[in-house]
Amino acid sequence: MITVVQPGLYTTVQDRGRFGFYGVGFPPSGSMDQYSSAVANILVGNNPDAAVLETTFLGPTLEFEQDANVALTGASVDITLDGISIPLWTSVSVKKGQVLAFGGAIAGVRNYLAITGGINVKPMMGSRSTYVASHLGGYEGRVLKPGDRLEILQDSEPKEVRVGCEIPEDLRVTPRAHQEIRIVSGLCHYLLDPQSQELLISKPFTISTEANRTGYRLKGDQLSFVERRQPFGAGSDPSNVVNLGYPVGSLQAPSGLELICLMRDAVTGGGYATLATVISVDLDILSQMKFPETVSFESVSLETALQLRSERAQRLRNIAELVNSIA
Amino acid sequence: MSDSQEILAPFPGIFYRRTDPGSDPLVELGQEIAVGDVIALVEVMKMFHEVQSTIAGTVLEFCVEDGDAIAMGQALAKIATKL
Incomplete structure (x- = not known):
């Protein structure tokens, strides 16, 4: 005990x-x-x-x-x-x-x-x-x-x-106080206008004081969405879509004002456009960050994300071997 | 003869000098405080946490405004300590 x-x-x-x-x-x-x-x-x-x-x-x-x-x-x-x-x-x-x-x-x-x-x-x-x-x-x-x-x-x-x-x-x-965080494109990435798509991967975002196991709020430049008639079932804000599932690591931007990254106690679904997803290995890094530290997002392919995940698994296997070899 | 020391933020969050907007500050400038006295609240992860003084002495100044976002390790208040 x-x-x-x-x-x-x-x-x-x-x-x-x-x-x-x-x-x-x-x-x-x-x-x-x-x-x-x-x-x-x-x-x-x-x-x-x-x-x-x-x-x-x-x-x-x-x-x-x-x-x-x-x-x-x-x-x-x-x-x-x-x-x-x-x-x-x-x-x-x-x-x-x-x-x-x-x-x-x-x-x-x-x-x-x-x-x-x-x-x-x-x-x-x-x-x-x-x-x-x-x-x-x-x-x-x-x-x-x-x-x-x-x-x-x-x-x-x-x-x-x-x-x-x-x-x-x-x-x-x-x-570190600044980290590169890798993302894969989200299901609703196309709803960001081209300038905002560029902004997401070129400008830094600051971790806010609202950051917990459910989500991290990040502050940065305003993001804007393409103009469209909101579909039936979606909320009236341009950042709204018809409800969908949110992956862990999903990035959303309610009204484009700030980013929310969902963490391991994520809300599992809702009506905000899922713009991108932080790759699993970089959720580890983000989990160790706090206000007022900053991140820059880098877009990678799903193949790269999976490769990095298997490299992490291999690194853990190497550590286990190392530890067992000196037991 | 006196010296001054700083109380540092134990974690990042939003700094409050009052337990609710209508009440008096937890401590006033010039007030004598003891180690363990609650001098402020910090809101972090949607919870309020008391900041207890690590120093005994007189409150000289607050280094941050009520409602400011504070970083971990940031100076919150200066306390005059008696030597």
Whole structure:
């Protein structure tokens, strides 16, 4: 058991995600930065489906009631064990009675804490991920509170990982204040006028203070839509279309005023034109960004997006091999 | 003899000095505050979070306006500390 002394700002249990229910309105949820989350699990010998804690800006203070190996990845942050700093991207041994405490994130937004065996909450619809909007999954369907007690799964058989095993610098996440974010064209991209199509991939956009697991609002130049008679069933604004499904990573621009990028707790459908979709590997990067950092969008093909996704999977396999080889 | 220190934003968001628009500021200029006193609210991810003072002393100035968007680590207030 692990007792939550202080919960931090917005700490949830997440795994890879809840798949297969998008069509009935359930987004996948799961770790926002899938790469960092997966690396944390590898570092403690967990299988890739194990549940971790995801923090936001300020993580929790946790008291361990049992020995455990842990690993922390993601944002740059000071984390202490009984007051002594511990390294990120490294497997660390925690003894019964020790207190793990997060400072505020220095760069980036989210940290992932993996614990050998994984966090044991009841799987809901095949996943332990928390979807706060529907009070589903995770720890009672909500963010952690003081006094919560997290159980560690004991029946799984984690691989042995040597304590002190460290991920090389070039395989860690490096948060930056400006990032190139790659997009593929959206179903309704043609509704943007040509100047706005160009603007979307040439001008920077700033992450606003309204950015959470559901969506990120980004501010930039006004986008305009081609003039047309709104079809039957669509709203009256030029950014409206007849309701359609929204992919995770979908970019919309209500009235052209600002962009909304849907994240892993996405709204699954609605009536705004889907202009483009942030590719899955770059959702990891966007998840570590915050106000007033900026992005530039770069348009890539679907083939490139899929190639980059399989490269990420290969990178994770390489990390798993590396970690296992020094066990 | 006094020195001044800054209270820094713990996370990005919208800075508010009042708990609601009609009420008095949580702390006034010149007010004595202790470590842990709530000096402001920051709205982040559609939630309001209290900003607690990390410093004991007298409020010298607020570095941001009520309702401003603030970046993480940005100075929010200057506090005069007694040496």
